[in-house]
Amino acid sequence: VAKIRSLFTLALFAVSANVVGAQQTQRRITGRVTAEGTGEPIVSAQVAVTGTSFATTTGDDGSFAVTAPIGDARLIVRRIGYTRRDVPVVAGTNEVNVQLVRDVLQLETQVVTGAATTVSSLNAATSNTVISAEQLTTAPAQTIDNALQGKIPGAIITQNSGAPGGGLQVQIRGVTSLNASSSPLYVVDGVLINNSAINNGLNALTQASGGNAPSSQDQAVNRVADINPNDIETIEVLKGAAAGAIYGSKGSNGVIVITTKRGRAGKPQVNVTQRLGAFDLSNKLGLRCYSAAEAKTLFKETVTNPACNDFEEQLYGRHDLSYETIASVSGGTQTGTNYFFSGLVHNDAGIQQNTGYKKQSLRANIGQQLGSRLSVQVNSELLHSLTERGIAGNDNGGFSPYTVFSVTPTYFDFKKQNGAFPSNPYIAPALTNPLQTADLVRTPEDVFRLIGSATGRLSVYSSERQTVDATVTGGVDHYNLSSKLYSPRELFYEPLDGYPGTIVDNQGNVSNVNLNGTLAHRYIAGTAFTATSSAGFRQERFQTQTLFNTGRNVPTQQTNVSTAVIQSNGEAQTLVKDLSYFVQEEFLTLGERLLLTAAVNAERSSVNGDQKKFYGYPKFSASYRLPFLPTFTDNIKLRAAYGRAGNKPPFESAYTLDVISFNDNSIGSRPSRNLGNPNIKPEQTTEIEGGLDAAFFGGRASLEATQFRKQVDNLILFPRLAPSTGFGFNTVNGGRLVNHGTELGLTVQPFRVKNFDWVSRTTYASVKGKVTHLDIPSYLYGIGFGASYADVRIKEGYSPTQVIATAAATTDGALIETKQGDALPDFTMGFSNDFTVGPLRLASTFDWRKGGVINNLTNAYFDGILPGGEGTLADTAGSNYRNANFFSRAGYAAYIEKGTFVKLRELTLSYSLPKSLSSRMLSSRANDVRLELTGRNLYTWTKYTGLDPEVSNFSNQQVGRIVDVTPFPPSRSYFVSINANF
């Protein structure tokens, strides 16, 4: 460490001392940048003089003035959203006007290559998907992961249940770890975002996992949900280890780099959006109706003209008004200030009583140029969310709504009679009435969160050929979560455990703090090459603390956990400290055709067995744009990248901990069943990717193709130990996993005529994984409730997501294990189409997932529970088939189904009001006023018999996502919006 530290200090001195000033004769080129067609000025376009470090940006009216050498020069003019122009300016000409063409296919963006360095996507050597604000906010989304569904090739984004307020998993390039973190790293304006999920303690009530402590069956929300999608300028998805190497042991699951909006020089821009809409139950299981004869035989009851109540509609049929107000002001001054302020009020009413999602956010992004060398940018967002998700999912007490529906004949009426809910005799002894549960149970989950970053950039040195920039960024992401569960004693099921009334009070305190410093030196050797060297450090601290209190036997109307007769509490904490140093060299040459990059990142982390050891994460990449192109081809780039990233061991896995318990007022202690490993080290993901990017027909079509091979060594595994050793799990680095995949993206603009424009994007991705080596015996991963339902066998030569199930083969009870399919889909495709006809725009996103199996245990609740093996679902044929299959051979494997689906994720119809009308309606300053009709998740095409093929009873999981147990049902949303700019 000391050596690296002194080297770094030395490097800083060397760079700052050795740069030499250069004085030459120079001239000024001035001009104006406008949009082709409309002639509107383009603000904040970058104008750079090729072969030099001279550059500037255009002002409010599109004008610029840039220093250039005497003699012929070339200007590169670029702006996100437009295709760049290369403009020759001969000696003696000092004024030039440039027109830029809109880059509808987004062929050019800046992509991240290092801590403080970016490169044009034209030269990028890795496949990075960039999502623009426009793509992100086509239709209103509760969370950013909702908004990204179907848009990133290679990312499978799946919601865990239909409960409002998030809870989604983003899996990039397949399963990248079996037991270490499964979440990609989210970085917002340089702040490492905490995407932890704090389980809300629903388990204390449902006993899904037994005991009092919160469990993974609590349907937790992973907290990236808090980020306001409307503030985002771009989202860049770094999929591979080559791109993620700069993030070391946080990079192997992919990195999602989010940049929020900033003000641009010019008069204040005000943007206001108002949306009104509603949510609607989008799928039902369909419950059985009964004839009087069936009531007699199946329930032994005499019912004349049995009613057929639609329980699902009664409980989940609400369409309360939802709304969203978004407002922002942005701009910049001549004195070097830029600002962006935004506010959000979001209120989604849930389809069930006492559920919903509310979010309010305030953002201030302010930048200031201090003199010619120093600039500071401070970005901050304060937000609050209130999520109420109700009770759903697995439970062991008989009160999850679908559990209750499974045993209650539909002729029973849950609705209030004479002002009181009837108790339900069909689920004795719980007697649960789900309408009463929805009426009385409250599950508020409040989050207050502050995300802030401050960045200082110092131009240490700048000359025609060289620049030295120092960047320091400090970031904080802090949130407080307060989740409560009130289940009052008046509920029918409450006396069941002997303690009527339950309160859970769960408090989480989470903070990420990071500090990064980078020194970047750029040397521009005329047109021969540009060399960018950078070095720096990153220091991070991640801390969480959760306290949970459970109270049972609670006096009526009390909401204070200390009023409960029986109380229990618990605490869980984590503290992780990371430090890394990196150096990187980028070399752009051959007329900006060849880009070579090499970098190494050395990182240590306190979760490793050897906490002081630095692990190395190198990367090398090359991209080359072909100089000779076939006809109709604008650009062909070949690229290849090699890189290594990591994934940290879980917290405290180096230690075998004492388990403390109490026995009659004495403290007891015994070794935990989880055996620690003092030698644990990070997983090491080595990825090679190669690809081809091409553009055709003058920017009318583009193709992106990528092949990758991702190898995860030192795979962190929790193999099940022989229980007879007295231990349950160990943490080892014990294997190798290899993922092969293909990602394709095709964007075309078949028509671009006056008043009609059509842009179509199609993406395809497939990935196959295999465990190629195991140092330990094959074992069952343990994805759910035991292998008789479904499990994954971790075995050499097998897919890490290969689902098996056991069933009795013979009457002597021997069990055989049979393969049931793979949890991961065969492939995913996304289709986005955007039609513009004059002022009308129609945009849609379809998300197709082919294959992947799901363990539909929800059906198992309904099948075979009536005499004669009949079930309580309307689909009696399906139910009977599964029940017969259950006995004939398959056991619970009869409940494993294919999860193929196509979803219409987004549909938007928008109309831009004519200026004359918008002036009259709003103000003469109003421009680009649009009326929109939008819908999300409007329709699902699937043969899956459950509520939604997007499901995960155990929340976010590396491989065990496939379990469907009586979840909260899915919903679709409709909104009407008006959006105006002033």
Place this chain on the structure above:
Amino acid sequence: MTSFLRNGLALLGGALALGACKDNPIVGPINSTAVTVGPLSTGALQTAITGVLQQSRANAGLTYFYVGGVLGRDVYRFDPSESRYIYEAFTTSVSNTSFFGGGQFANEYTTIRAGATLLANLDKTADSVVTTRQKQAIRGLVHTLQALDYYRVEAYHDSLGTALQPADSSKVGAIVCAPAALAYISALLDTANTELLAGAAGSATQMFGRGPVDSAIVFPSGFRTNGDFTVIENFRRVLNRGLKGKVEVYRALGSATTAGPSSSFSTAITALNEAIGPTPIATQEQLNYGPYYQYSTAPGELANPLADANIFINTGFVDSAQAGDRRVANQVITLRDTSGKLAPASYTARGFTYSTPYKPVVSSTGNPANFVRPIPIIRIGELVLLRAQAKIGLNQYAAATADLNIVRVAEGGLPAITTPPTTQAAAITALLYEKRYSLFLQGPERLVDLRTYGRLSSAFFKKEVSDDPKTGKERDLFQKRLRIPQAEADVRGGSITPSCPAS
């Protein structure tokens, strides 16, 4: 750029890099302490002993007390959200990957490991902290508790095997057949007996003698509920010798097809006589004498696991009782509607309906006392019945009947049997009757007995689920044992065949 600015910046950069390193990079465990390897203080020793006792109590919690009752056709658990309590027991087979079929294994070995860790550290502890005599007492205590959990594994897994845990936690031990497992447990109890005797040497009566440890070591009050088992001699006599007698009875009985060494019956009687003591037993109070698990609803504590509204009693349990047996009246709640008519609870799983109007008194969650009711680990009542069982094995039917009558009269309130049975089968029937009603919901005793005597079959019980009318395939298989968890087999190459070394 001035050199001042340049150097200042370099200094700033350097300072940041230094500052980054200055933060202590080491983070120790914060959610609990790391397991101690080394000598123990008296406080740590107390904590470790309580840990072993608590783990033993926790294991016996989850399903231990009634899974045996489910398989032995005494009880059901009707859980609307979990059909495996019913389905695995009655319709196909127990699964080695489920909590039900693969249960009663892992947690018992956790107790055994906790005990081994404690003893390894005790060996490293200086005699000035814990005297050699105290160490012997602690070893005897721990070895007895380990033997108890080994026996519980054996009772539920029988011929499928019992794993012997080696000292090295990275290694797996042999899985041995039932006779070898029982021999091992019996020997472990003898070792513990010797240690306890040494621990009680001299004037020491308390488990940890007199001296500095005395005030530090506290036993759960369950050890004083029905007799004081913090007294070494009481602990040794009732728990160690009592368990020894129990193990020897089943060693001698062997399996339904192969009897064990009949000499074990005599060994059992010797151990049981020592455990029961010379005083004639006649009262319920005497029969209840023994160490108990204590339960509590205080934060972090464990409540009585049988206080569970989903547990019901198989109608056979009530129907087979002799008229006037107060053990039925004391233990059974009959469910009736407001008009007084029987109101059975029923449960349908996979098309088969189970129905009963009875539930255990101790399971009622409406009675707060049930949450803190102590459960016996072993008690004189059970030991007297075991002695009767040993005597039946030796064909001493009159002596056996005398023992049965002690329990029958004091607990059942029934008239004594005056004419002893004349055949072993009849004697066993009489024995099984008393054991069924006196040891109800106290563990897998009935399952073990029915299995050992070959009486867990359709010849003795009505099938809960009829044979498949189409194929004639038997669906209710009378599961006789739980399975060794799949994880154990995986580590051992996929399958397990217990070894059976000659004893």
